[in-house]
Amino acid sequence: MTQTSHLTPISLRLINGLRRIAATNLDLPLVPLNNNKQPLGDGWQHRPFSAAQLIEAIENGGVNVPIKGKTKQIQPQGFGLLTGHPLTLNNETYYLMAVDQDGRSAIDKIQELSGGQPLPKTVAFTSQRPGRCQYLFLVPEQYKDAIRTKKLKTGANGDDNKPEQLELRWTNLQSVLPPSMHPITGQYHWVEGCAIDEVEIEIAPNWLLEQMLIDPSPKTPPSSKPKFSSSVHHNSFDRQWTELDFALSYLDALSSYRGDDYDDWLTVGMALHSVDDSLLNEWDKWSQQSSKYKPGECEKKWKSFSSNGGVTLGTLAHLAKQDGWRFPFPKNNHDTPSPSAQNQFNNGKNSTVTGDTSRTSDTPNPVPLSLADTVTTVTAILQQGLKDYEERHQLDTIEARSLITRPAFWELVKALRTSLDEIHPEDHQRFNQLVDWHNATLNLNHILPPTLAKAFIHDGKILNIDPVSLWQYFLPVVLSLVGKRINLDVESHTIPAIGWTCLVGESGTGKSRAEKLILAPLKQLQYQEKQRYLSALKEYKDRINQKKQDDPSPEPPKPERKYVFEVATIQAVMRRLSEQGLNGSVWARDELAGLFKSLNQFNARSGENEGLECLLKMWDGDGSLVDRVNAEDDSYAVEETRLNIAGGIQPGAFRQAFKDPNDPQGLQARFLYALPKIYPAKRVKGYCQLSDMLPDLYHWLDQLPTGTIKLSGDADIRYTHLVEQIGTQAESSPNLAIRAWMRKLPTQLLRIALALHLVEYYDYTINHQPLTITNSPERNFWELQLDTLERAVEVCRYYRSAFQVVQEKASDTDSISSILLKIWDLGITQPDGMTPREIYRNIKAIGRRAKELGRTVSAYTLELLSKLVEMGKGKLEKNGRFYRFKAIFNSPPDHPPNDDNPNPSNCPKTPNNSNPPSGPKTPNNPNPTSGSNPPNNSNPTSGSNPPNNPTGNGEELKEHQGQETDINPVNTEPPQTNKKETTNLVSLTSDVAEPSPQGEVKHTNKNAVNNQPMMTDNDPGNCQSTQPPMGNRAEGVTQVTEAQTHTGDAVSPSPSPEVSPVTIETDSQSSTINPTQLNPVKTEETQDTFINKKGIDSELEPENDSEENLHWLLQYLADLESSPAPHTRFTSNDQLRELFNEAQQKFNNCWEQLQQICPDYSQRLSTAYGMVCELLPL
Incomplete structure (x- = not known):
């Protein structure tokens, strides 16, 4: 029989839930999750577990998952169901989908779409938040390639003031199943009568599938003809749209309900403003379809937009893609290359100076590069990671073709190099972690x-x-x-x-x-x-002075x-x-x-x-x-x-x-x-x-x-685990000072616990609060209990x-994450903002780094400020030539924290005494022969060795371990048989151990996000908090990040608002890479964050984009665009199509990173692909 005494209550609960799933004989694809609903390990979409496999893993200490090329064993805190995966029932193949009802208004949306029909009874589960529920359905096999994830906004806001929606969930997503942890309500639950072992998973109704169908007919472009750039080619595949053309096309594709949503309406206006000032009229016309339209409001808002507001055409493209936008010009297969293509690519030569003939004897005249083309080309070269001499050769070649001056060109190279190399993903992660700690x-x-x-x-x-x-x-x-x-x-x-x-x-x-x-x-x-x-x-x-000669010397005074x-x-x-x-x-x-x-x-x-x-x-x-x-x-x-x-x-x-x-x-x-x-x-x-x-x-x-x-016995066991865990984390830190501080933390922990123990005992003696601890020996002064130790934790x-923040702020380090923290910290102290000069004069490390990079300190500072704006930590205002940075931070309350709730569920418990004294009283001196009430030693000496305090035998410890006074009447959770908690102690910034009224160590998530609701009285084991949801305060030690908008349980990062979605159309197929499917925007319910906040405390690492895939894609584009012979790598259109399909798969795994470093990748790939297609045999 498997031993489970070492398992935590959460693990035992998950095992029971998995056994219910296993008993149904449904081979559900499951994903292990952490306590914040995030999947464990890299590539989780391709590593589903069965229920039996997860049970075995949990019983053996956790699942083994790959993280950054290494395999780590992690104990899950929940599990989710992979949607879009096949399931065989009665020898027929179906695919799993989920309907995510996100708010009360989503119920009305279901009624609207179904023509008043309720959803069929099927497996359903809920986080017990009002109006939140998910339903599982089966999709027949013939629909698997014809549908996609669909998000339907309802136009209403929930109790958290965030937009509610109905999400029809398909591939590459996961839905958290009961009894997994929920960061707000504590746990997911099956809807009554709709558990996995109580009802069959129903086949999805037709109206649901119709909503999810991929529209085969592309959206038409706006009525006005698009303006093509001067570099247009002679075949339709090579036509180049301007940003104005794309803006009008995106605007035409937007759903009308976005005009009713203030945030969407404003975002559309800001995106159009970033493209061209002439688009005000187009925004005004589009806004008139809303019942909320007010004449003159668009013009008023337009004038308030800054030239660098952070919202660009990419944001508008993202919204349009969500609403079904497709590239408006389909491409046709070409049996033979067109004359223009032959003229341009024959033997790798470009046309002659005059362009009248195609004399191969002429020296080719390179096409001049505009500023925009220069930026794109230089970026691609820098991203290839070439050797220094190879990179310099290519840059010299581009410099000769560029229309900008030589000094300006090399300043551009420095700026792009800084942008690409200065702030790495780990710097971004570390900065966010430091802000949380701050x-x-x-x-x-x-x-x-x-x-x-x-x-x-x-x-x-x-x-x-x-x-x-x-x-x-x-x-x-x-x-x-x-x-x-x-x-x-x-x-x-x-x-x-x-x-x-x-x-x-x-x-x-x-x-x-x-x-x-x-x-x-x-x-x-x-x-x-x-x-x-x-x-x-x-x-x-x-x-x-009065002493006589024969008198004894007087005693000197006591020091x-x-x-x-x-x-x-x-x-x-x-x-x-x-x-x-x-x-x-x-x-x-x-x-x-x-x-x-x-x-x-x-x-x-x-x-x-x-x-x-x-x-x-x-x-x-x-x-x-x-x-x-x-x-x-x-x-x-x-x-x-x-x-x-x-x-x-x-x-x-x-x-x-x-x-x-x-x-x-x-x-x-x-x-x-x-x-x-x-x-x-x-x-x-x-x-x-x-x-x-x-x-x-x-x-x-x-x-x-x-x-x-x-x-006490259970406190001693807990402390043993803590020492090991702290030691492991201390040695994993690369910082010598942090390692030294962490090595002393176990001792500091006990000193703090000793002080708390004494204060608690004193409080008990003066307040006369006798407590009854069921089936527990009397708790005396000479024994420090587990709950006190947990408070010290x-x-x-x-x-x-x-200490982590002190190390960064007070030390003079050149670490980029430290510099970003200092800038942000300096900014939040100046409500009116700071100029770049004021910033770099206060932070000397900026000047040192700028000098190393060959940048002017002002330009380098401005680039760092722009990065902070991208991270959502500030805004940059421009007035002529002058910039001013204003940090974004939810200000602390104008007074110290509220004390309206001085006795939460995990407040300190006073020692039990069945006969409380009548007034303040000092404890007796322990005596090994007299139990817990030894006689007092009123005259101790400095050389005495006080006897050990009796702790009882091991059987008593096991019998009474973890049983504490039940102070909190709200708690309805049944007592557990094993109360020891062995999870990571010094996840000092995340999983916070709290003693529940039953004495168990309950770990709750402390990464509270700004403006999220506090714990409610529906949470088992937690009294309702009456403290306001302040930006820098939550229960216990709280990490605070900027409020984020989420829309689902998928953990992939949502696209950058400045990145345009990608549609790639080819001669052989029409294929859309939709960022809303690959990287869904997350809802508040998921409580996910792309940047993992545990840092070195946690065994989890954020899922990183594949550098190998990124390198492959950039090389693929370089080969397509290479001169003089792009066809040396490609032998036929069939081979080119196979590589294109492979590119799509790799593209899905590193979409966001690729778009950040090469924003026009898709456009260049489409153009190059079409040209090479014309040169190759079918």
């Missing part, structure tokens, strides 16, 4: 007890700062008060109560306000202690307790620490640059830095033996230390403090960094609640007895995101 937030509602979390958020509003700034000072203060009295024992070593935190932000971002609030009670204690010590010292000196250090040298700090006994201290600096300065961190002439070495040892709690010349007075020993550090640093000072980005000494790796969000300046009246709460908490922490806390996710 926008990450730490939701204290998920971290701290409700009362304390509410106070943090409230005081953040009062101080107009991000609550994470308060947390950064709070964490080290809590650990400092614990001191040496309590440690966390993980058997192999002991975790000390030490935390070093750092706020990274410009001056005036609230660092001082946070420091004053959190440290105020501690400083008050320090002032009182200072007065006590001075008074005792004075009394001691008086006794010395001053150091709660807080501020301005001090490392030598003074070490001396004071040697006097602290079991107490800890916090070194707080408003600007940590001053602390580093005291270590000679800025002294370039210093060799070894003794102060820094002493400080580094203190992160582990180690002491030092200090010997001076005066052994009696100046020498001392520090056996152990508990020095915590908190403070802030400005990005510029950060670069100075850590000049070596590799952090060879490891100081940078020992800090936990936060990037607080900046809120608009405003005054908020009120008083800070923490001012009243913190003194009691600090006093309670200061009175804790000596003892050792241990991990969430904190670590935030810290990991912040």
Whole structure:
């Protein structure tokens, strides 16, 4: 029998769902998915699994899929059905299709198309979002080549304010099946009575197939005759349309409903404006078919369009292709070459200078190249990847033919080379990932007890700062008060109560306000202690002065307790620490640059830095033996230390403090960094609640007895997995500083967990909230539970995101993704935008890269800004010769996050105690002989070794593992038998582990997209959030990207709005390569993004375009266009047609990349293909 104890609840759920499918004996082609509905691996369309294969793979640790040429094993989080694939039933072949009902208005659309008839009862499933449902149908074999995917907009917007539609899904798409994960509702479900094992898949009704038929008759061009360019040839295949001709043809093909949709209407106008100013009248005429038409509105909008608005003819072509546009001139077969073709290609010679004769003895006169032709030709040469001398030879040849001047030609080459080579897909992906990390937030509602979390958020509003700034000072203060009295024992070593935190932000971002609030009670204690010590010292000196010769010497005063250090040298700090006994201290600096300065961190002439070495040892709690010349007075020993550090640093000072980005000494790796969000300046009246709460908490922490806390059994198991996963990810990072920081993350995780554990226990004792944990042993102070560890994991996710961004923003690197992030980050701080000069003067790396590329810094900056515009991260406005870049970012709220929901479903649970105390109470000292309630040790000594805390035997751990208090009444999910979750811990930016009320670790997707709905009360295990859907905030650690429009479950990237769709017509066939079929635009429901946001955290990589296919296609076009003998590679029209069919298949796999680097590829291919056809025998 297969062992499934190691499987997660999600995996077990998928196995049960797959068994239902397998029981039907239907050989459904299935695709494994991640938790965001994205297929796993490259070429997933060609690697379907059966239900039995997926079950076996899940039970054995995951599916093996190819990613970038390597095979990786990944555990699926769902599975989808490949549409357009054959299915044999009763010895007859059918093909699978799906009807995607995307919104309530799509139901009316079905009624309209079917003549009022409902859909036949068939297999159906839903995400349980209002109006969303998919139906499966069978398509008879005779229709398989006659239909295509069809998307029908309804003209209505859904509850998310996005257009609703009805999509008839065909080949190369996948539809997610139950019980797969859904990023919003949690899970897909079968429609009642329509599950795969309850009803047959019905044959598609005729009206559905009629909607999907490929229209064999092409759309006619507009009534006005197209204007042909001067380079027109004598056969119809070679006719060259101008952009104006294509624009009119595209406009004529658009469906009338687009005039009713404001976004479509505006897009059409902007696209026409980019072609020619004379098209205003055509736009106005086209708009008049809409009932919403207003005279003069088109002209008003036309004047507001910029010359470089980002929407071009390619966008209009994309819309027209969706509505059935076809190339209007079919091509005929030619039995013999035409005279004009013979004249042009005979022996590879062009016509003579006069063009009157065809004398082969003449030296051919190359056809001059216009600016547009020069750009196209140079781009093709640069894309071939030739050797430097071959490339230079071809460029020299083109330069001689080009009509532009020589200096302008070589500037053009530099510009095109930069455009093609400077930003690679991995740079784009990394930039998007950095933006996500930049926008990450730490939701204290998920971290701290409700009362304390509410106070943090409230005081953040009062101080107009991000609550994470308060947390950064709070964490080290809590650990400092614990001191040496309590440690966390993980058997192999002991975790000390030490935390070093750092706020990274410009001056005036609230660092001082946070420091004053959190440290105020501690400083008050320090002032009182200072007065006590001075008074005792004075009394001691008086006794010395009054002492008679034979009197015994008086006892010296007890050394001053150091709660807080501020301005001090490392030598003074070490001396004071040697006097602290079991107490800890916090070194707080408003600007940590001053602390580093005291270590000679800025002294370039210093060799070894003794102060820094002493400080580094203190992160582990180690002491030092200090010997001076005066052994009696100046020498001392520090056996152990508990020095915590908190403070802030400005990005510029950060670069100075850590000049070596590799952090060879490891100081940078020992800090936990936060990037607080900046809120608009405003005054908020009120008083800070923490001012009243913190003194009691600090006093309670200061009175804790000596003892050792241990991990509970399930927490220990979880931590074991986390250590391995973090270690694997750390070693996979190419950045030395990130590797060093990640290697210390397991220790940081436990220190954070220790602090949370103490705060939770204190909160319980003062709130008197007895909890009942069914079938679970009493949870005591000396045992750290799994749910607390999971909250620490969430904190670590935030810290990991912040550290990645700090590395990019604060370090002076020439990485292109880092430069893009700095430009974007600089832009969002300037609402009025920035000029290229202002940008490159602030970011020195731009000048260095421009110099390496031989570009002027202004031109290079402008090219980078254009790339950011293409990525949707900004807009570029032009006023005459001057440009201004405005970054696009959904601004944070004008106050810190809402605290209306301080107790979400995964809020901290307080320890269980059947007999709660009557007031704040310190826990007893653990005793190995007395169970969980040992007697108190009121007089601990520094040399004592506290006994281990009993944890129970292994059977008890297994029996009670994962069972927690059910606080959340909304949760209706039945308890699971196995609660351990072994998925990737530090998917710190994606799969966020949350403890459910049953105690299991539930991983939910945190890649929330702007303006998407928050969790609702329909989500199992999650209370409804009352927080507004803010751009930079969602539950827990949230990654935010620009809002995107999606229309289906397919994961291929949607076409660039500037890329024209491709229709290739040949003598032998008419073949349309439709980008809406190859790369469907995705709907909001899919929650897919082309750029995978997990980065180095995830085992998944985005599906890349095939470089091999791209190279093949470019070489194919080069051979067709080659001179003097294009027919040397081709022997007949049959062979040419076979190669053309092969080109179509390769074209489908790299459509977007090909169009980006060679926008007129299809036009050139059509022309060259027709000419070569005429030269070859049939």
